[in-house]
């Protein structure tokens with residue numbers, strides 16, 4: 001019998017991608033037409049809240065390094081120390097042999113600063129949300145999710161198999177109505193963010209906490225954009241006793257990478273056993289743990305920077321509103337400038353770049369259809385002069401019909 005190519009050890013040429021499964025070109029064309037095609041741009045981070053793009057240096061109003069810690073010498077030094085002592089990688093998941101002493105020490109530090117009983121660190125906020133919801137909820141769970149929740153929370157809810165019930169953004173009376181309609185005996189989980197990533201607004205956390213208690217629902221709050229910026233020592237807005245589980249991230253205000261889940265000790269023990277994203281994934285590298293450790297030390301002493309950020313946010317909103325721009329319900333370091341149409345948002349972004357500012361356009365599906373915007377984010381390293389310059393750049397934008 002004639003030998004097949006595999007038996008003869010010959011290289012086989014792959015047939016083209018079967019279009020029925022991957023109509024990629026069509027999908028990309030659709031995006032191109034709608035002005036929602038994304039592409040990767042190469043950039044170099046620089047000091048002072050700046051970024052080099054090509055041969056130009058722009059003031060970066062699009063990053064999440066809210067405190068400017070990503071280039072902080074203490075973080076870099078401790079990252080190096082931890083790497084030299086513990087090695088470059090964790091070598092395995094924590095349940096196998098990757099549970100180095102530095103990880104437990106940093107988890108205890110986070111728990112102490114946050115005022116929660118226990119903390120479990122995870123590779124990223126996306127991984128934390130995805131696997132936390134999948135571990136906590138099942139097909140019998142009703143998941144009450146704010147309409148503007150981050151994609152990682154939506155995907156986690158989907159992965160769990162639970163029934164997703166979306167409530168109007170930050171609308172507690174709508175949520176209450178939906179909770180009242182749910183059968184009493186079903187498991188319920190309410191999911192929200194403490195600072196919404198694309199809108200920079202804040203929910204009524206105490207009200208949510210009350211509703212969760214009344215309806216015996218589990219309350220999960222994602223503090224990704226509050227971490228480093230808001231609350232005592234920059235540890236976020238959820239105080240002990242206000243929620244059952246909190247997710248915080250270290251890739252944004254903390255300037256590093258990674259995430260944590262805080263909650264009761266029972267939750268941690270459960271997640272160590274049942275959370276796929278923890279059990280089946282290599283632990284964070286020691287250098288990252290070292291940088292997070294230093295970042296927590298720096299965050300605790302940065303009240304002045306947080307006051308400065310608040311002042312910059314207030315000035316920016318006021319300046320833009322006076323020019324007639326809509327900054328939504330923002331009250332934090334995230335200031336959206338609502339443009340509606342994706343192409344207009346792109347045109348404004350290009351104009352800002354010409355004027356020396358990076359203000360990236362955020363388009364569907366990251367935000368709802370018709371709600372394209374420039375998402376401005378402030379950094380404690382920005383000066384008042386930077387913000388005045390940005391406002392001036394907005395004042396010279398004209399929409400070309």
Ligand SMILES: Cc1ncc(COP(=O)(O)O)c(C=O)c1O
Pocket residue numbers: 124125126127129150152193197222224225249250251258259
């Ligand atoms: C609200 C929210 N949660 C979670 C994440 C994911 O966090 P990470 O970047 O650590 O994966 C993001 C990222 O943008 C976010 O905005």
